[in-house]
Amino acid sequence: MIQKVRLSPRxxxxxxxSVPTGGPAPALGWAVAFFSLCALIGIAFAIWDSRSGFxxxxxxxxxxxxxxxxxxxxxxxxxxxxxxxxxxTGPLRFLxxxxxxxxxxxxxxxxxxxxxxxxxxxxxDLPMAGGRFLVSGPIVLGVTGLVLLGWMVGELRKPLGLxxxxxxxxxxxxxxxxxxxxxxxVRVSTCGPHKxxxxxxxxxxxxxxxxxxxxxxxxxxxxxxxxxxxLHPAERIHLSDGPGAIRAVEARANQ
Numbered sequence: 001m002i003q004k005v006r007l008s009p010r011x012x013x014x015x016x017x018s019v020p021t022g023g024p025a026p027a028l029g030w031a032v033a034f035f036s037l038c039a040l041i042g043i044a045f046a047i048w049d050s051r052s053g054f055x056x057x058x059x060x061x062x063x064x065x066x067x068x069x070x071x072x073x074x075x076x077x078x079x080x081x082x083x084x085x086x087x088x089t090g091p092l093r094f095l096x097x098x099x100x101x102x103x104x105x106x107x108x109x110x111x112x113x114x115x116x117x118x119x120x121x122x123x124x125d126l127p128m129a130g131g132r133f134l135v136s137g138p139i140v141l142g143v144t145g146l147v148l149l150g151w152m153v154g155e156l157r158k159p160l161g162l163x164x165x166x167x168x169x170x171x172x173x174x175x176x177x178x179x180x181x182x183x184x185x186v187r188v189s190t191c192g193p194h195k196x197x198x199x200x201x202x203x204x205x206x207x208x209x210x211x212x213x214x215x216x217x218x219x220x221x222x223x224x225x226x227x228x229x230x231l232h233p234a235e236r237i238h239l240s241d242g243p244g245a246i247r248a249v250e251a252r253a254n255q
Contacts, residue, residue, distance in 0.1 A: 005243060019218050019219075032073060038062075039066045046059035060113050061137070064113075079196070084221055090242060091241075092165075096215060112142055119142075168181035176210060178210065180200065190223050
């Protein structure tokens with residue numbers, strides 16, 4: 001298991017961090033309340049309804065209703081202002097929190113459970129309420145969960161997180177990947193809504209974009225650290241030790 005450490009680098013950045021400092025956004029709070037209510041309704045039907053097939057489906061839907069808002073809450077807390085999450089040993093490697101992967105698996109499994117339950121209900125002809133949604137909904141959730149789990153297995157081939165070493169940058173998951181050498185990088189900055197992504201501009205005119213949730217770190221500070229090592233090739237010897245690499249940037253900034 002990878003040992004991680006959270007640091008708050010004292011370094012200058014090109015722009016102020018725009019990572020929110022408060023709790024989840026109001027819209028997320030309302031979404032959590034709505035899906036929690038849906039889960040309670042599903043649990044109530046699963047406990048008290050007399051139709052066994054309907055109870056099974058409502059239990060599966062309740063699980064899905066809890067998994068969806070939990071997924072977004074976990075992702076909303078993956079990045080903290082001014083904080084970077086790196087590997088405690090080895091080269092400088094920005095890593096997402098373990099909760100990201102765990103909640104994604106839970107979300108996929110909850111959908112798969114709904115799909116399995118509708119098959120059980122159909123095969124054993126268990127009594128349930130009428131309605132096309134009660135059949136098509138679990139099937140869609142089951143297919144979605146199966147596809148998501150398959151996608152996650154495929155993603156395991158990519159290195160987790162963003163690694164900086166003397167050769168360049170490599171790694172990242174969640175559909176994104178990066179493998180570039182230092183000489184191919186022109187500039188590193190932030191982009192996207194609320195500057196929530198690190199953008200690596202390449203010499204050939206292309207660019208690579210890495211989301212803050214993919215590396216569990218404030219994109220503004222990650223961009224500043226990468227840009228520092230791009231501009232100071234002689235300092236890249238520090239990249240073999242993650243915490244030491246952060247301290248080297250801090251020491252240079254405080255001279």
